[in-house]
Every structure is written in C-alpha cells, then in structure tokens.
Amino acid sequence: MSKPFATVAITKHGVELSRGLAEHFPGTDLYYMSKFARGDEQEKGYRMFEGSVKLILPDLFKAYSGLIIFISLGAVVRMIAPILEDKKKDPAVVVVDDRGEHVISVLSGHLGGANELTRQVAEAIGARPVITTASDVQQTIPVDLFGRSFGWEIESFDRATPVSASVVNEERVVVVQEAGETGWWTYDKPLPPHIRVCASAREAMNAEFDAALVVTDRLLDGDEEAALLANGVLYRPKTLVLGIGCNRGTPAEEIEETIVTALAELGLSWKSVRNVATIDLKKDEEGLLAVCAKYRWKLAVYTPDELNRVPLRNPSDTVYRYTGAYGVSEPAALLSAGASDWLLEKRKSGNVTISVARVSLPAPEGAAV
Incomplete structure (x- = not known):
C-alpha cells in the first residue's frame, strides 16, 4: 500500500x-x-x-x-x-x-x-x-495538535484529556513558552482571556491556573513538574542544534554518551534536538550516522570554506591542518541554527567535540530565549 x-x-x-x-x-x-x-x-x-x-x-x-x-x-x-x-x-x-x-x-x-x-x-x-471536535468548533487550542505544524513533540500526554477539557470549558489556562515558534495562534481573533501566555515556568507558577501547556527545551525541576504538570502537557520544540566533531572511526556509543552528558549538564532535553551539524568530511562517519539514525536526527554538513566564514573565539591550527577548517563543532552548530552564539561553545571528551546552539527564532513576547 x-x-x-x-x-x-x-x-x-x-x-x-x-x-x-x-x-x-x-x-x-x-x-x-x-x-x-x-x-x-x-x-x-x-x-x-x-x-x-x-x-x-x-x-x-x-x-x-x-x-x-x-x-x-x-x-x-x-x-x-x-x-x-x-x-x-x-x-x-x-x-x-x-x-x-x-x-x-x-x-x-x-x-x-x-x-x-x-x-x-x-x-x-x-x-x-x-x-x-470542541476545540475546532470553538476555534481554540487543540491540545493534542498544539505545535505539531512546527514539529513539536509531546513528552507528557497523560493529562491531555483533562487539559483539553480546561481549554474548551474556558477554565484558566497558562501557556508557558520558554522556547519554540510563537505563531501558534492562527485564528482571526484575539487570544481568549482565559488563556494566558507566560514567558517562564516561574512566572506561571506565580499565577493562578487550572491547566498548563508547557513549551520548553529545558529539563524541568521537581517543583516545576509538580506545579505545572499535575494538570499539564509538556511540549518539546525542535530548537537545539548539536555541532559534532570526532576522530575517524569513533564508536557511536562514545558519540552518544558525549551528547547525553552535555545536554544533561546544560539542563536541556534531547527531544528538543532538531539536528546534528558537522564538516562534510564526516558525512559518512558510521558512528555519527548511527546516532543520528537512532534519534531520527538529520545531519547537516558544511564545507571547510563555509565553516571558516564563522568567527571563532578559539580557532584551532591543529584542526585546520587535518580538516581545512579552524573549527568544526562550533561553526557547524551556529551555521545550522542560524545563531550568533552558543549555549555550549565547545567541549572535548575523548574522541568527540560537541557544541550546542539554539535555533534562531522570533522570541516569545517578554522572554529572553
């Protein structure tokens, strides 16, 4: 079929x-x-x-x-x-x-x-x-489709039914948007007064609400989970790019461990990774391709000339001798994300170097994203 x-x-x-x-x-x-x-x-x-x-x-x-x-x-x-x-x-x-x-x-x-x-x-x-469907008839937020057109992934779906009920019954709903695309309200009318947009989890936790839609690439702490997800749904926007450099033949397990460790230390969710970026010399790197396949991440590759157009704070002559580029993970992350700075500039662990950048998007009103 x-x-x-x-x-x-x-x-x-x-x-x-x-x-x-x-x-x-x-x-x-x-x-x-x-x-x-x-x-x-x-x-x-x-x-x-x-x-x-x-x-x-x-x-x-x-x-x-x-x-x-x-x-x-x-x-x-x-x-x-x-x-x-x-x-x-x-x-x-x-x-x-x-x-x-x-x-x-x-x-x-x-x-x-x-x-x-x-x-x-x-x-x-x-x-x-x-x-x-009530949300379509009322022209309001469809909880189970929220952000789907942008590629957002629902991480916590258990409370989707009661949260949907809160939305259509016009109870107090907070949309916590710390990251991701902001153009999710597509109806030709103002956002209903019972729906409030907050720029951070802390702002929402200081408000009174009956249900929460939480959009973030950040790992929530225990207090935030208890307050926001007791009757809330958590969405992971695709906002992170991983710049990766590695030695030839580096095992997939080592690359994966470096990624998981770096994201955990940054307090970021791997479910918000949009893609991986590297130099074109690594487009056939088996370990890197295996990790991308496991997590369904696309791999973006750049030529040395493209990477060298990105200003680096710490260019490497050693990397240049082997690749023709003064850096791999740092410029690849910025180029792919369209960003001007890194969340993690560069970290070397064994055979792997990782950089992390957040995709450049219009920031939610009042938020520093």
Missing part, C-alpha cells in the same frame, strides 16, 4: 463519487464492490472486493493513515468499533454520505488528521465538512 489514504464504496452512487474523488485527490487507493466494475479498474489501479466490506476494514486500518468511506455513518461506527485500538494508533476515518453532500470526521480527528482530511475531501467534491 504505497498511498496514505483508502477510499471505500459499496453503492452505485458511492462508487461514482469515490471514482471522481480518486481522480482529483492525490494519494488515494480506491476499493469498491466488484459488481460495480467498469472494466478499467486494472488500468487505473482500483481494487475490487467481494462480500462484506467489514471483512477488509481490519487490513485497511493497518495499511493506511486515513480511510474515506462512502457508507452511512451508523454502519461505519458499528463496523469499526471492534477494531479500534488507541487514539495514537487508529487511522483517520472520514464518512461521506451517498449523495456527497456531507463529509464527516468520525475518528482520530486531531492526532490522526481526520479533521483536516475532512476539509480536504469536502473541498475536492464540493461538500460540507462536518467537524464536531
């Missing part, structure tokens, strides 16, 4: 609508009952099935990130009920009525992307999108 979405139909009108959608909606595999075959299915890559659609749904659930089903809502609910697992795993499910008038977001509206899929399908076929 090479495409992300599957469209399923079991009626004559549903097949007509689904064929039209498949022609104009990229990334869609089409399934319908073989009795409606027209003879061009093999040519177009459409898939036929016999018997009840209920028999193929479990396999479609596993194979696709979204299902667009041209069947009545009640029937779909009954058929998918036995195969539901978890909101973090279940695919998006969208239902379209037999006349193509309404597209309904049924399952995994936020995490699975059903709400957005509903809007896209409705636009494609000229239908009305039906979305009932």
Whole structure:
C-alpha cells in the first residue's frame, strides 16, 4: 500500500463519487464492490472486493493513515468499533454520505488528521465538512495538535484529556513558552482571556491556573513538574542544534554518551534536538550516522570554506591542518541554527567535540530565549 489514504464504496452512487474523488485527490487507493466494475479498474489501479466490506476494514486500518468511506455513518461506527485500538494508533476515518453532500470526521480527528482530511475531501467534491471536535468548533487550542505544524513533540500526554477539557470549558489556562515558534495562534481573533501566555515556568507558577501547556527545551525541576504538570502537557520544540566533531572511526556509543552528558549538564532535553551539524568530511562517519539514525536526527554538513566564514573565539591550527577548517563543532552548530552564539561553545571528551546552539527564532513576547 504505497498511498496514505483508502477510499471505500459499496453503492452505485458511492462508487461514482469515490471514482471522481480518486481522480482529483492525490494519494488515494480506491476499493469498491466488484459488481460495480467498469472494466478499467486494472488500468487505473482500483481494487475490487467481494462480500462484506467489514471483512477488509481490519487490513485497511493497518495499511493506511486515513480511510474515506462512502457508507452511512451508523454502519461505519458499528463496523469499526471492534477494531479500534488507541487514539495514537487508529487511522483517520472520514464518512461521506451517498449523495456527497456531507463529509464527516468520525475518528482520530486531531492526532490522526481526520479533521483536516475532512476539509480536504469536502473541498475536492464540493461538500460540507462536518467537524464536531470542541476545540475546532470553538476555534481554540487543540491540545493534542498544539505545535505539531512546527514539529513539536509531546513528552507528557497523560493529562491531555483533562487539559483539553480546561481549554474548551474556558477554565484558566497558562501557556508557558520558554522556547519554540510563537505563531501558534492562527485564528482571526484575539487570544481568549482565559488563556494566558507566560514567558517562564516561574512566572506561571506565580499565577493562578487550572491547566498548563508547557513549551520548553529545558529539563524541568521537581517543583516545576509538580506545579505545572499535575494538570499539564509538556511540549518539546525542535530548537537545539548539536555541532559534532570526532576522530575517524569513533564508536557511536562514545558519540552518544558525549551528547547525553552535555545536554544533561546544560539542563536541556534531547527531544528538543532538531539536528546534528558537522564538516562534510564526516558525512559518512558510521558512528555519527548511527546516532543520528537512532534519534531520527538529520545531519547537516558544511564545507571547510563555509565553516571558516564563522568567527571563532578559539580557532584551532591543529584542526585546520587535518580538516581545512579552524573549527568544526562550533561553526557547524551556529551555521545550522542560524545563531550568533552558543549555549555550549565547545567541549572535548575523548574522541568527540560537541557544541550546542539554539535555533534562531522570533522570541516569545517578554522572554529572553
């Protein structure tokens, strides 16, 4: 299954609508009952099935990130009920009525992307999108999607449901933003008065609130965790760049240990690492590539000339003799982050040198990020 979405139909009108959608909606595999075959299915890559659609749904659930089903809502609910697992795993499910008038977001509206899929399908076929998620209806913060467009990662998800309830019930909510992109409020209206933005954990802890959304690349201390995450969700923005230099053949374990130790001493989360940066001579360094693969970090590489354009406080003639650059980890970190200074200028540990920089982003109002 090479495409992300599957469209399923079991009626004559549903097949007509689904064929039209498949022609104009990229990334869609089409399934319908073989009795409606027209003879061009093999040519177009459409898939036929016999018997009840209920028999193929479990396999479609596993194979696709979204299902667009041209069947009545009640029937779909009954058929998918036995195969539901978890909101973090279940695919998006969208239902379209037999006349193509309404597209309904049924399952995994936020995490699975059903709400957005509903809007896209409705636009494609000229239908009305039906979305009932409270945060969408009220045009407020969707807790389980907060910052996803920026690549933020949710570290603590346990309290997502009660925190979402606080947001939609207009209880007192603090958004603690110490790092990360600030353009998360996209509605054409002011931020509601029950949502307050704080530039630091300490500022929020001095306020009265019922729920917290905490956006930081910093490790929280015990008091902060107790105060903010008792009814809060912690988000890790991708704000850190690791500049790495190492000797040829350095084991992945040594590189990883150097990274973990440096971040722990700085009080920073590895989940906020956006990428690793180094000199192009190291683009095939096996240990470095293994660490990047383990943590799913991209590797940015720069030529010696590019690295030498970055002013260094402590240029190294020794490094220059071996690489043609007066430094590797320090300038690579700054270049990749677009930063002017380091959180950690340079630390050498055995065969590895590490520098850390924070990605240059517009600072949250009132915060020194």
